[in-house]
Amino acid sequence: MIEFDIKLRVVSILISVGFVLYVVAIVRKETLGVRDSLLWLVIGTGFFALALFPRLLDYITALMGIGIGVNALFLISSVVAFIILFQHSVSLSKTKESNMKLTQEIALLKAEIEGMAVDHKERRKDEPS
């Protein structure tokens, strides 16, 4: 067991609390959607818990059957980062798809409107002046 430096703990706590508060702030400003914020709130809270109780990491490490705590931390964070990245890729794909549909729709509607304008002009031409 390693004794955790008090300074490191204080800094970690401040950073994680700051992060959670920042997430809440941008949700209030509507920069981030409520749904999308949940994940980051969970991650931020997790960081906060680890900063507050570093022994928690030892417990998790033992549970995972890993020798060194740092390794467990790296493993967990890279797996989480990987999952998030993958999800973003999926939602980017979906967004691209809907973007394309909308772009196409705009082009088709524009043509429709132009056609209506031409019809009007022709109708006016037909009217005896």
Next chain:
Amino acid sequence: MRSKVLIIMPAYNESESIVGAISAVQPLNVDIIVVNDGSTDTTSEDARRCGIPVLELPVNLGVGGAMQTGYRYARTRGYDIAIQFDADGQHNADYLRELAAVLEEGKADIAIGSRYAEGNQRGFRSTIMRRIGIRFFAWLIRMFTRERITDPTSGFRAANRKAISLFAQSYPHDYPEPESLVLAHNHGLCIHEVPVEMFGRQGGSSTIKLLDTVLYMVKVTTAIILETMRRKNRIRL
């Protein structure tokens, strides 16, 4: 009964060649639509000056997205046949009737103008590297679909109502030609090739640059294989 035919001409910065392509098809007296894929040059104005309606995509979507816009237009306007015709002048308008005829006679749902179909030795045949790539795709498609297609990258094609409906609903994005054939096969459409002569490009540059060739091969191969693994008849025609 004469069928309603639409020529779809997707164009991205083709101001050098589009007027030529339009005047090549205008004598046929069928409807033409240009899909301007967010060009930054005068492509759209040039087409309009020829009296051709233009579908203006506000942002560049790439060949697949532009093509699909044309198919959606064809579907909502109830066209019987839609023919893809490149604005860069590599397609020969003399074969348009033949492509349409294959569909009108009910021989197929999609007719492809092929540079390599049996007995065809005429015209522009692309570079050796390109040809090897095309042969490879043809082999790949045959392996997965049993469909014999000699020119899977040809963008000179005609589609009947069934195919229009399919492509209006789903069309591959980046390098759509080979992939769209697998898609069509998966939806029970019949594909038929017509030997055609093509020209070299009249202007602009090909969407596939030499340096990107390997990447292109890998992407298209993956796309074809993935397409064969997708659910059959997932789109209602």
